[in-house]
Amino acid sequence: MSHKIRVATTSLAGCFGCHMSLLDIDERLLELITLVEFERSPINDIKQLEPVDVGIIEGGVANTDNVEVLREFRRQSKILVAIGACAINGGIPAMRNHFELKECLEESYLDGIGVVNPMIPNDPEIPLLLNKVHPIHEVVKVDYVLPGCPPSGDTIWTFLTELLEGRPIHFPYSEIHYD
Amino acid sequence: MSNSRFVIDGKDIPFRPGQTIMDAAMAAGVYIPHLCHNPDYASTGNCRLCLVKLNGRYVSACTQPAIADSQVDNQIDEINQQRKTLLQMLFVEGNHQCPGCEKSGRCQLQAVAYYVGMLSPYFTHFYPRRELDASHPEMVLDFNRCILCGLCVRASHSADKKNIFAISGRGMDSRLVINSTSGKLGDSNFSAHDAAASVCPVGVFLPKHKGYEVPIGQRLYDREPIAQVGDVAHPNHQRDKK
Amino acid sequence: MNRWRDIPQRSDLLLQYLIDIQQRDSCISTESIQKLSTELAIPAAQIKSVIEFYSFLHTTPRGHFNILFSDNITDQMAGSRALMRQLCQQLNVRQGDPRADGRVTVDTTSCTGMCDQGPALLINNFPITRLDSKRIELIAQLIEQDTPLEQWPAEFFEINDNVHRADILLTHNTEDGDALRALLEEGAETLLQRIGDAELRGRGGAGFKTATKWRLCKQADAAQRIVVCNADEGEPGTFKDRVLLQSYAAQVIEGMTLCAGIIGASKGFIYLRGEYRYLLDSLEKELQRRRDAKLLGNNILDQQGFNFNIEIHLGAGAYICGEESALLESLAGHRGIPQKRPPFPVTRGYLGLPTVVNNVETLMTACQIASHGSDWFTDKGTRQSAGTKLLSISGDCQQPGIYEYPMGTSVSDILIDCGADGPQAVQIAGAAGQTLCHREFKRKIAIEDASTGGSFMVFNRHRDMLDMVQNFAHFFAHESCGFCTPCRVGSTLISNLVDKLYTSHATQNDLRDIERIALVMRHASHCGLGTTASNHILDTFNNFPDAYQRRLRSTEYTPAFDLDLAVCEARAITGRDDDDAHIVCPPQEGFKP
Numbered sequence A: 001m002s003h004k005i006r007v008a009t010t011s012l013a014g015c016f017g018c019h020m021s022l023l024d025i026d027e028r029l030l031e032l033i034t035l036v037e038f039e040r041s042p043i044n045d046i047k048q049l050e051p052v053d054v055g056i057i058e059g060g061v062a063n064t065d066n067v068e069v070l071r072e073f074r075r076q077s078k079i080l081v082a083i084g085a086c087a088i089n090g091g092i093p094a095m096r097n098h099f100e101l102k103e104c105l106e107e108s109y110l111d112g113i114g115v116v117n118p119m120i121p122n123d124p125e126i127p128l129l130l131n132k133v134h135p136i137h138e139v140v141k142v143d144y145v146l147p148g149c150p151p152s153g154d155t156i157w158t159f160l161t162e163l164l165e166g167r168p169i170h171f172p173y174s175e176i177h178y179d
Numbered sequence B: 001m002s003n004s005r006f007v008i009d010g011k012d013i014p015f016r017p018g019q020t021i022m023d024a025a026m027a028a029g030v031y032i033p034h035l036c037h038n039p040d041y042a043s044t045g046n047c048r049l050c051l052v053k054l055n056g057r058y059v060s061a062c063t064q065p066a067i068a069d070s071q072v073d074n075q076i077d078e079i080n081q082q083r084k085t086l087l088q089m090l091f092v093e094g095n096h097q098c099p100g101c102e103k104s105g106r107c108q109l110q111a112v113a114y115y116v117g118m119l120s121p122y123f124t125h126f127y128p129r130r131e132l133d134a135s136h137p138e139m140v141l142d143f144n145r146c147i148l149c150g151l152c153v154r155a156s157h158s159a160d161k162k163n164i165f166a167i168s169g170r171g172m173d174s175r176l177v178i179n180s181t182s183g184k185l186g187d188s189n190f191s192a193h194d195a196a197a198s199v200c201p202v203g204v205f206l207p208k209h210k211g212y213e214v215p216i217g218q219r220l221y222d223r224e225p226i227a228q229v230g231d232v233a234h235p236n237h238q239r240d241k242k
Numbered sequence C: 001m002n003r004w005r006d007i008p009q010r011s012d013l014l015l016q017y018l019i020d021i022q023q024r025d026s027c028i029s030t031e032s033i034q035k036l037s038t039e040l041a042i043p044a045a046q047i048k049s050v051i052e053f054y055s056f057l058h059t060t061p062r063g064h065f066n067i068l069f070s071d072n073i074t075d076q077m078a079g080s081r082a083l084m085r086q087l088c089q090q091l092n093v094r095q096g097d098p099r100a101d102g103r104v105t106v107d108t109t110s111c112t113g114m115c116d117q118g119p120a121l122l123i124n125n126f127p128i129t130r131l132d133s134k135r136i137e138l139i140a141q142l143i144e145q146d147t148p149l150e151q152w153p154a155e156f157f158e159i160n161d162n163v164h165r166a167d168i169l170l171t172h173n174t175e176d177g178d179a180l181r182a183l184l185e186e187g188a189e190t191l192l193q194r195i196g197d198a199e200l201r202g203r204g205g206a207g208f209k210t211a212t213k214w215r216l217c218k219q220a221d222a223a224q225r226i227v228v229c230n231a232d233e234g235e236p237g238t239f240k241d242r243v244l245l246q247s248y249a250a251q252v253i254e255g256m257t258l259c260a261g262i263i264g265a266s267k268g269f270i271y272l273r274g275e276y277r278y279l280l281d282s283l284e285k286e287l288q289r290r291r292d293a294k295l296l297g298n299n300i301l302d303q304q305g306f307n308f309n310i311e312i313h314l315g316a317g318a319y320i321c322g323e324e325s326a327l328l329e330s331l332a333g334h335r336g337i338p339q340k341r342p343p344f345p346v347t348r349g350y351l352g353l354p355t356v357v358n359n360v361e362t363l364m365t366a367c368q369i370a371s372h373g374s375d376w377f378t379d380k381g382t383r384q385s386a387g388t389k390l391l392s393i394s395g396d397c398q399q400p401g402i403y404e405y406p407m408g409t410s411v412s413d414i415l416i417d418c419g420a421d422g423p424q425a426v427q428i429a430g431a432a433g434q435t436l437c438h439r440e441f442k443r444k445i446a447i448e449d450a451s452t453g454g455s456f457m458v459f460n461r462h463r464d465m466l467d468m469v470q471n472f473a474h475f476f477a478h479e480s481c482g483f484c485t486p487c488r489v490g491s492t493l494i495s496n497l498v499d500k501l502y503t504s505h506a507t508q509n510d511l512r513d514i515e516r517i518a519l520v521m522r523h524a525s526h527c528g529l530g531t532t533a534s535n536h537i538l539d540t541f542n543n544f545p546d547a548y549q550r551r552l553r554s555t556e557y558t559p560a561f562d563l564d565l566a567v568c569e570a571r572a573i574t575g576r577d578d579d580d581a582h583i584v585c586p587p588q589e590g591f592k593p
């Protein structure tokens, strides 16, 4: 391959677990580095998003900032990938969908255990929460999904190598799981 | 013995009169995906995952009596794709946060979804609000995961003779309810030893005071697909031992 | 529990008791449930599960005047939605919520079978038809004055037959008892043969051979057999059974009695949809009249041991209860869930007994064949479809109503007869049926061609076919019984996607999703509701692609929900309204219904 494919990653309402898993492909990371170039990513702390071949999103959409970042990724990425349970179905953060947003905020900032100075933050600097947490495919078009919480290093490796080789992506049984 | 036979995906299957396609296939060790079927109880045919083609016509294997010399298509792409869609419907209908679910790894919904290669629920999530029922001393019910298969209803009715569970409502408002004055499990005569306590194919019935006992990697469906492992209520290794 | 006070309590009458309580108290209270639970030894939760299944039953009070506007597409085309808004405004009430003083509730319901004289509504289960703005105004006044329903103008409640074309069935009246005398003179086997020779097929939609059904039931091994008249007529756009029950009830009941005599049944039921409750009194009177005339009851026509009694059971707002196995569940007092087959009702039906379920028109026709002979019937129709068929014609035509045609009549001939002006589509066989476009108007009404249970809705060229699609999509999402996955979830997914399309926010991708779901519903559903619920979508995809294309976004994708609206709760809680408190959608992406 003459030029490296350019990859950017980010975490929305997620726990960075998927990013940890990305690093967990071990020594294959070295091989990977020869094939891909990481643009904006928490891995290298580049903040500016340039056009990339592949954008990888961890985490669901919980607030206005998530929406903005996600749409920027969609605009700049040829291929957009949802990685992990949260990006795919909202994951653990979506468990707040069982409650009204008001209840969640009151529990966290007013009535919860150990709250000092009770007040629901309303600083314009802070992104507002959406009524519900959504998976990213409900906000932008998603091209590929990588299930798992987090997906294993092997799953990620299968995905990246097959994508790079332009093959249809096929995961062996042990590489599909939702937890 | 009878010499009636039919063919599933090219394989010859013997059957006795009165057996369904599912009965005969299970006896012959041929896996047809299913969730609401459990050989201990009369089949009803509600999950529709055992969709097969019988001489070119779509039927559910668990309710359709086997027909001599018929051809049944089971593992073909056309059916697999539709099973995937059915599973995606079930996943978006309820709240399935597998990473936080005690049943994960030995959940039949999950296992069948792995088996057909479902990577995501795809459709728009409904995120219904459903209450937990923790009123019983031995068991918590998390309705978020109920797929309305009716197995607990059938088990409580026919095995336990208690009729503790019923399905109420209509359409998307259908839900599992409990026969007790307060509507809570704690007020019913349910016991954790009831047959109904162990038939749920998903993670609604969660015994209290224990959980997450088997490490990830060693759980029922971690290494081998459900086609080899068998149902959660009747794993093949148990059957082999019997 | 007036209707049932003279007979001992039976648990299979649960639904009937509930309907009576609802009618009396305008809801079914916890105390009523407890009382029934004790008396019938049915757990309270199970009783509640029945209440929650049927649209006409409630655990919280409806208004003293409970108004339900028929929401079929034909009612909508005749302006029902605007009339409902007018009534809500005049009464100062929100759709669906009882007014604070408990006086009135205004809501919608699935097709009430008055399509030829709509827009229509039900008030405390009595139909008022031919609504217009003036009538609505009067209704509002009567409600404000709390005038009892009995004192409302009688013409409000007039229901017309509107028979515009009668053929053999509607013109050859039989003498009372003719069919039964033929049975007694010639014997059951001869009569069964006659029905078979007439090649009568079920008029309820499925077209199963009636004689075969009766024979199978007769042959089933049992001490008792049951005859059920399916008068659920829930298919949107169908109302011919209503006319038969109103004006030809004697022959329908004689058809049931004939069937009973042939197969050896001693008990029968008329399952009358709740929307037709207004016919209950006249039907009960007709039953009594026939008992007095020895045409019903014990020792019919003095034949020792020819006993047949009929009970009328009411439905309570559930389209699925027209499906025969769901109907039998409902008759037994349960939720109307379709059962697996086999076993078929002819071997295991009502309470496990062999049961014949026939449509109203089938039974009436059988009665006529018994007296007039099989040739009388086969002289009409085509080789595969004998006889005539009643059509309920509504929508964009000058003379909506009942038309009896020989099988094999072309759609275009019918359109001319009913005065359809510039039709672009005919929805045949109801919401579950087929959408025929102009080039298919040469097709013929027959089992082998354009098969129909009787509904025939006309759409002129000014109609937006997506109005129909949306109406039907909502109908099926509302009426799915919820038993099986594809129909329960699929019908709601489709309904939501059609709404997205309707508000011009859908993309090609959403259409692909609709099609995928529609096909899975068709292939994988447990019963006829689910397997036919997406017909209208798949047909209009083919026949009216423009109705879809015109509303599509040119982008590949739009969000599944309104992004800015999704921040409304947080804005309200924090009091913020700055720019960052909103999500701006580029015009191509936005989702704002």
Ligand SMILES: Cc1cc2nc3c(=O)[nH]c(=O)nc-3n(C[C@H](O)[C@H](O)[C@H](O)COP(=O)(O)O)c2cc1C
Pocket (backbone or CB within 6 Å): C201, C202, C203, C204, C205, C206, C207, C208, C230, C231, C232, C233, C234, C235, C319, C320, C321, C322, C323, C324, C325, C357, C358, C359, C360, C362, C363, C527, C528, C529
């Ligand atoms: C969803 C659904 C609704 C139905 N509704 C009716 C109905 O309202 N009236 C009717 O006669 N048949 C209805 N049918 C057909 C019945 O299941 C059954 O075939 C019919 O009553 C048999 O009578 P027949 O042979 O005289 O037509 C319905 C079927 C389905 C699947």
Ligand code: SF4
Pocket (backbone or CB within 6 Å): A178, B095, B096, B097, B098, B099, B101, B102, B103, B104, B105, B107, B108, B109, B110, B145, B202, B203, B204
């Ligand atoms: S029930 Fe199964 S599919 Fe649902 S959350 Fe639990 S493990 Fe996942």
Ligand code: SF4
Pocket (backbone or CB within 6 Å): B145, B146, B147, B148, B149, B150, B151, B152, B153, B176, B199, B200, B201, B202, B204, B205
């Ligand atoms: S609780 Fe479990 S067994 Fe019972 S209906 Fe729901 S999914 Fe089925």
Ligand code: SF4
Pocket (backbone or CB within 6 Å): C320, C338, C479, C480, C481, C482, C483, C484, C485, C487, C488, C525, C526, C527, C528, C529, C530, C531
């Ligand atoms: S197809 Fe629909 S109506 Fe029929 S059983 Fe399934 S959910 Fe119920």
